[in-house]
Amino acid sequence: MIYDAECWPAKKKHTNKINVAEMRMLRWMCGYTRKDRMRNEYIRKKVGVAPIEDKLRESWLRWFGHLNRRPIEAPVRKIELLNFAHVQRGHGKKL
Secondary structure, three states, X not given: OOOOOOOOOOOHHHHHHHHXXXXXXXXXXXXXXXXXXXXXXXXXXXXXXXXXXXXXXXHXXXXXXXXXXXXXXXHHHHHHHOOOOOOOOOXXXXX
């Protein structure tokens, strides 16, 4: 479900949707429904999995560490040397 998650910028709504989908799968694995009113923490403890937000954060940090270990001449690292002080951003759509 979170394959290649270190590369895409996940917003809060994305992590919420992933969390909802994961909890549906975990409930289905345990044989519970929403009507059983079991807490998410209990289901996670029973199955033995960590929250999806922790897994996403772990993959982002792993990717960040991978990038920092690259030599400074690598194309990925050259973006760090660019100076964006002269770039002006627009103020949105003008009517």
